[in-house]
Amino acid sequence: MQNTVLDAPPNMSLDFFAYPFIFAAIYFQAFLLVTFLSAPAVASRRRVASTKTPLVAMIVPCYNEEKTVRGTVESLLALDYPKDQLRIILVNDGSIDGTAAVMDSFAHEPQVTVIHQKNQGKHVALNAGIEAVPNAELIGCLDADSFVEAGALREMIGCFDDPQVGASTAAMSVHKPSNTLERMQNAEYILGIALRHILATVNGLYVTPGPFSVYRRDVVVELGGFRNGHNTEDMEMALRIQRAGYAIDSAPLARVFTKAPRSVPALVKQRTRWTTGFLRNMMNEYRDLVGNPQYGALGLIVLPLGFLAIIGGIIMFLLVAYQTVKHIVETFFLTSGVPVAYTLSTFVPNAETLQWFYLPVSIMALLAFIALAGSLLFMVVGKSISKTPGSMSAGIIGYLLLYGLIAPFWLIRAVADVATSNKRSWR
Amino acid sequence: MSLFARNALIALAITIAIIATVLYAVNFLNQQRVAELRTIEDQLATDTLSIETQFALLEEAPCEDISAGTTLSQEVGGIGDKLAYAEEHAGADDPDVLRLKERYTLLQIRDYLLTKRLSETCGVKPTVALYFYSNVPGECDNCDRAGYALSYLRQTYPTLRVYSFDYHLDLAALRTLISVLKVEPNFPAFVIQGKRTYGFSTLEELEKAFPKSLFATSTSSTTKPR
Numbered sequence: 001m002q003n004t005v006l007d008a009p010p011n012m013s014l015d016f017f018a019y020p021f022i023f024a025a026i027y028f029q030a031f032l033l034v035t036f037l038s039a040p041a042v043a044s045r046r047r048v049a050s051t052k053t054p055l056v057a058m059i060v061p062c063y064n065e066e067k068t069v070r071g072t073v074e075s076l077l078a079l080d081y082p083k084d085q086l087r088i089i090l091v092n093d094g095s096i097d098g099t100a101a102v103m104d105s106f107a108h109e110p111q112v113t114v115i116h117q118k119n120q121g122k123h124v125a126l127n128a129g130i131e132a133v134p135n136a137e138l139i140g141c142l143d144a145d146s147f148v149e150a151g152a153l154r155e156m157i158g159c160f161d162d163p164q165v166g167a168s169t170a171a172m173s174v175h176k177p178s179n180t181l182e183r184m185q186n187a188e189y190i191l192g193i194a195l196r197h198i199l200a201t202v203n204g205l206y207v208t209p210g211p212f213s214v215y216r217r218d219v220v221v222e223l224g225g226f227r228n229g230h231n232t233e234d235m236e237m238a239l240r241i242q243r244a245g246y247a248i249d250s251a252p253l254a255r256v257f258t259k260a261p262r263s264v265p266a267l268v269k270q271r272t273r274w275t276t277g278f279l280r281n282m283m284n285e286y287r288d289l290v291g292n293p294q295y296g297a298l299g300l301i302v303l304p305l306g307f308l309a310i311i312g313g314i315i316m317f318l319l320v321a322y323q324t325v326k327h328i329v330e331t332f333f334l335t336s337g338v339p340v341a342y343t344l345s346t347f348v349p350n351a352e353t354l355q356w357f358y359l360p361v362s363i364m365a366l367l368a369f370i371a372l373a374g375s376l377l378f379m380v381v382g383k384s385i386s387k388t389p390g391s392m393s394a395g396i397i398g399y400l401l402l403y404g405l406i407a408p409f410w411l412i413r414a415v416a417d418v419a420t421s422n423k424r425s426w427r
Numbered sequence: 428m429s430l431f432a433r434n435a436l437i438a439l440a441i442t443i444a445i446i447a448t449v450l451y452a453v454n455f456l457n458q459q460r461v462a463e464l465r466t467i468e469d470q471l472a473t474d475t476l477s478i479e480t481q482f483a484l485l486e487e488a489p490c491e492d493i494s495a496g497t498t499l500s501q502e503v504g505g506i507g508d509k510l511a512y513a514e515e516h517a518g519a520d521d522p523d524v525l526r527l528k529e530r531y532t533l534l535q536i537r538d539y540l541l542t543k544r545l546s547e548t549c550g551v552k553p554t555v556a557l558y559f560y561s562n563v564p565g566e567c568d569n570c571d572r573a574g575y576a577l578s579y580l581r582q583t584y585p586t587l588r589v590y591s592f593d594y595h596l597d598l599a600a601l602r603t604l605i606s607v608l609k610v611e612p613n614f615p616a617f618v619i620q621g622k623r624t625y626g627f628s629t630l631e632e633l634e635k636a637f638p639k640s641l642f643a644t645s646t647s648s649t650t651k652p653r
Contacts, residue, residue, distance in 0.1 A: 026445055031438035038430060202431045297431045334571050337630040338579045357463055357509055361456055366449045 014319055015364050021312030022367045028305050029374035032198050036381065041201040045252070045385055049151055050158035054137035057087045057217070058153075059129030061122045065144035066098035068259060073106050075147040080154060087136065088112045089129040094119025099144075122210075123226035123233040130220060139215045141234075145259040146211040147175060155254035156214045166219040166246030167238065168254075169196050169205065170212040171386040175257035180398045181267060185260040187379055187395030188403065193252055194382030200250035204297035206306070207235040208248060212256035219246055232277025239286045242298055252386045268410045272424065275414035278306060283418070310411050317408035372400070460513050461523040467506050471530050478537045485544060506531055507591070519562060529598050535590045536600050542588060554584075554641040557618040558591040559610055567614030573627035574615075580634070584641050 035041055058076050062069050069090075076088050088111050090103045106112045115128055130139055138160065142148060152170060159168035171193045174186035199205050208215070213234065220226070220237070223244060229236025238248055261267040282290055282303060290307070292299035335343045376396060383392055417424065510531060513524050542553060558577055560570040574591070581589050592601055594612060610616050613625040619636045627633060634642075 023442065023446070027438055027442040030441040030445070031434055034434045034437045034441070035430075038434060040430060202434065204431075296429065297435075300431075301435065330571075334575050336572075338576055342579045342582065352508070357460055358512060359456070361453060363449055363453050366453065367446070370445060370449070 014323065018316055018319055018364065019367075021308065021316060022364070022371055024305060024308050024312065025371040026367065026374065028301070029371065029378070031301060032195070032378060033374075035201050036194075036198045038201065041198060044197070044201060044249075047158050049154040049253070050161070051154075052157055052161075053082050053085045054157065054160075055085050055087070055133075055135060056081070056138045056140055056153065056157075056214070057089055057129065057133035057136035058140040058142055059089045059091060059126055060142050060144050061091045061093055061125035061129065062095060062099055062103070062144035063093040063119065063122070063125075064095045064097045064099055066095070066102055068145040069099055070102050070105075071147050072142060072144050073103075073112070075149075076142065077106075077109065077111070078150055079148060079152070080150040083111055086111055086153075087133045089132050090114045091125040091129050092116045093122065093125040121228055123228050126233065127225040130217065130225060133217075136217050139217045139220055140212070141208075141210065141215070142212050142256070143210045143258060145175075146172075147257045148212055149255035149257075152212065152251075152254040152256055153214075155251040159214075159249035159251055160216060162247065162249070164245075164247045165216070165249045166241040166244070167208045167213055167215045168249045168251055169200070169208050170214075170250075170254040170256045171252045171388065172209060172211050172256050172258055173386075173388050174260040177260070177390075177395065179262060180394070180402065181264065182260050182262060183395035184398035184402050185267070185395075186390075187392055187399040189258075189260075190382040190386070190388055190392060190395075191375060191379045192382070193386045193388070194378040196250040197252045197382075197385055199297065199302060200248060202297035203242070203247045204302040205248040205250065206238050206242065206298060206302060207232075208238040208241075210234045211258035212254070215241075216246075219244070230277045230280040231273050232281065235274075235277055236281055236285075239281060239289065242295060243286070243289065252382075255386070255388075264406060267406065268413065269424070271407070271410035272413045272417065275310060275410055276417050276424075279310070279414060279418045282307065310415065313407055313411045314415065317404070317411075320404075457513075460509075461521065464506070464509060464513055464523065464527050467509075468527065468530065471506070471527075471534055475530075475534050475537055478534070478541050482541055482544065485541075485548060528593070528596065532592060532596060532598055532601055535592070536604055539588075539590050552640075554587045554637060555620065556587060556589045556637070557608070557610075558589060559594045559605070559614065559616040559618075560591065561594050561612070561614045563595060566612075569627040570615050573617075573633070576627070576630045576633055579630070580637075587637070587641055 058079075060069065060072055060076070065072075073088065073090065076086075079086060088106075088109070090106065090112060092100050092103050092115065094117060100116060103114045103116075107114050113132055115125075115132060117125065117128060126141060129141075130136075133139075138157065140153065140156070148170075156168050156170060159165050172189045173193075174182050174189055177183045177186040196205060210233075215237070219241060223237070223240050226233045227236050227240075241248060261270050289295050289299050290303045295303075331343075379392065379396060379399075382388070416422070506527070510524065510528055513521070514528075518524070539555065539557065542555060546552060546555075556577065558573065560574065561567045577589050577591070581587050592604075594605065594610070594614065594616070608618050608623070610618065610623060611625065615625070615627050617624045617633075617636065620638060622636070624636050
């Protein structure tokens with residue numbers, strides 16, 4: 001029977017390309033759920049803040065962050081930790097704004113050491129900080145646009161009771177999100193809290209985020225300090241820690257707020273750097289980790305699915321874009337010559353079209369809905385286990401509406417950069 | 428077995444269970460759609476009988492008692508859309524869908540014949556358009572557009588009675604109708620007020636095939652164009 005209904009015709013051949021990615025997404029979420037409910041994950045959630053007070057050096061590498069570095073240092077000074085066991089190393093990486101003056105204004109604090117160096121990159125700044133406190137047991141790295149809560153360090157220190165743990169990650173969320181883009185990223189960061197908590201249970205983390213991570217100093221020194229790591233020094237260090245056989249833990253109650261890009265171009269630039277960093281590390285120095293059973297969840301699930309997520313994100317976007325354009329063109333072709341008022345009236349639901357009979361349910365739609373619902377579930381989990389303050393509703397709506405539209409741009413840009421060996425600046 | 432291996436296997440089982448459930452649910456929904464169509468079968472049968480009865484009455488009753496014309500029930504009026512949707516989701520080869528399509532086609536033919544008889548016997552002059560389409564890929568690139576244009580005309584001019592037929596439907600009565608009307612397999616094909624026309628370019632061109640009286644009248648109609 002000739003179809004005259006204005007809905008997208010099924011296109012099995014194109015859907016076929018999307019199924020593997022939907023399957024992978026659902027499998028990953030099922031794995032996360034099972035791991036979240038496992039005894040080790042439950043035990044880690046019950047872990048209380050440590051009362052131990054090893055000597056900790058908190059390093060703040062900084063380049064042109066005059067507006068935020070004061071707040072960063074003040075949050076460190078307010079940490080609930082014995083002052084004689086906490087060193088704060090501010091490393092000015094050749095800033096050309098007022099950063100040096102702000103940093104120097106803290107030089108009178110007995111805990112604070114200020115280092116000025118010519119601009120050599122974040123990894124060099126971090127290594128300078130590590131060298132400045134040779135007797136520290138733990139090294140904390142805090143970006144100069146991030147702010148820790150008072151109890152964050154104690155939450156992190158508990159992770160190092162296990163001697164195999166070489167590093168620990170914190171619970172990041174966006175600092176005072178105000179616009180839609182920031183709220184969207186906040187929801188995504190909160191999802192990240194859940195992911196890191198769960199994947200840490202099976203030692204599946206491949207990044208120790210720059211905003212706030214703590215390392216065992218001996219491990220960092222043993223591994224030769226930080227490297228540029230294709231502009232993702234935090235990922236490169238995490239991968240090196242994993243390859244050396246150490247574990248990376250996560251402290252979901254170690255709260256850190258960080259500034260997030262406020263505009264789409266800034267976000268795309270930041271995420272392009274992250275994605276190219278992942279691809280370049282994986283395709284070069286750390287290729288041996290991918291698919292390697294020796295690295296368990298990291299080698300067999302997390303890293304391969306990281307690749308798949310990039311490729312899948314691009315393919316799914318192109319499929320949806322193609323089908324949308326095709327549908328628009330077909331609708332235009334179908335309705336050309338017929339008064340627009342009639343065409344518009346066919347889009348208005350009526351008693352006939354609202355019957356359950358016309359419920360637009362397909363295998364692809366249901367599977368995509370389940371995958372999306374899984375993401376939302378883990379956002380709620382992330383907020384719950386980290387006790388992140390504030391409402392997430394606007395962020396979730398922004399995430400649902402915007403993320404799928406913006407993410408493909410940095411994914412495509414990153415793949416193109418890697419394919420053409422194009423190098424971009426950090427900022 | 429390590430925690431990772433155990434979780435990976437359980438996750439695989441859960442994923443397979445989810446996908447199996449989704450496949451079952453979608454299939455179940457499609458079956459329910461077909462079941463919904465079956466419930467309309469009774470109405471189809473009643474309407475077919477009603478038309479037969481009107482045919483018989485026409486032999487004895489004065490024209491003025493019947494000349495208001497036939498009106499298929501509201502339930503049957505929507506079956507065309509539902510059949511199209513079921514074809515799309517359950518497949519055009521689904522035996523239930525095919526059977527209903529055949530019955531619906533028969534009903535349309537009967538209604539067309541009664542309308543024609545009324546026209547001849549009682550002088551009722553409804554505008555009648557028969558539309559023949561093909562679902563064979565590549566055989567009718569403009570059938571979607573033609574069907575859409577007819578939908579518009581039918582809604583805009585309620586006195587227009589449109590009967591739409593899948594040319595390749597394997598139904599003896601339809602084959603006979605095609606033979607009697609001498610409709611060639613050039614699609615889309617129209618028989619408007621007894622005149623055959625082929626192809627579709629624009630709505631304006633199609634409108635030229637209809638009598639001008641159509642565009643100045645307004646009464647009820649019967650079946651929907653597909």
